[in-house]
Amino acid sequence: MYEAVTAYPVGTSTVSRHAKTAASYGYNGLVVRTRDADYDAEAISDRYGIDIVDAVEITADNPDSVSGSVGNFRAKCTLLLVRGGTNALNRYAVETDRVDVLTRPMAGDGNFNHVLARAAATHGVRVEFDFGPVLRSSGGQRVQALRGLRKLRELVEQYETPYVVSASPTTHLWLRAPRELIAVGEQIGFSAEQIETGLKEWGRLAARNRKRASDSFIEPGVTRGRNTADDQ
């Protein structure tokens, strides 16, 4: 299972500190959303035995500037995330094949509907269930976040849209172990399998993208070199 974190300088824990805690909580990998984070993925993996995936989370106000960033960063990172939060951004992200994950679709003024859910399934864009506000806010804000999650969940179930789950921590203190997230998920109407699938999906995505970025990959189903059983 993987978790996607915001590291220093945007968050208040460095990647290695996140990795130390995540490894002790039983995660297999860590997705680093922060573009400016400075770290040595290999040294961290060696020390803590956890897979570090470099990602970029694009935050912009309008689809035009997101589009520019997608072109800039697609080749430079393993996972490309686009932060939603307005209807225009959500729509742009789910209709772009080059985007891997649409994060926080329900934050702010953002909304989701059957058209977007279908488009996300067609274009293979994962939508994120952001557990951050459920864990860390209270009162009206949390009620809105829960309402958003419920709507998103109903759409995702109906249209079989792929999804990821994250507690979106900005410090290692806000990381929560998978069992804790599953317990929270069950309280708010998710099934344990859904949360587990959502946490594992980060790892599957990373593995797929790494395979695609390798030299032997030409297009899906076509690779250079001798055919082996696991290429099938």
Next chain:
Amino acid sequence: MKHLPKYIRPRWRYLAVEIESTPDAEIDRGTFQRELWYAAGNLLGDPGSADADLTVYSFSFADGIGETIIRVRRGETDPARAALACLTAVDGEPVGVRVRGISGTVRACEERYLGRRTRGFQQRHVVFADADRPAFSRDDAVAVSMPTGFVSATELDFE
């Protein structure tokens, strides 16, 4: 009042919980219990919170880490775990919590899951973000004191 006969006493489970916060955080049993009940009340509602019970036992916290035992009614451990996960700050200080394990008696809980973490930290100076800064380190975790608050790092960041 006379205590209940053994066969109708409530059955309990004890959660061994490890707590982590910033090096200068001061958390005592009372504040932790209050925040835990708030978290449970907000997530599970009053009935759910009453069902789970969630009483804090044997609380210890010093130098930014601590551990405690939380008593929960048998069969309510999942809601209790969820409520605990929603405890993210005590007195404004961010807090990390994790359930190490669950036992049927306090003694088994202590023996099996608690008391294994290293206590105390070293105060030193490190070069971080282009300046010499005071820091607290324990094992290979280092908390660097910055003007905006603590930044958590590990020894790997200074190699």
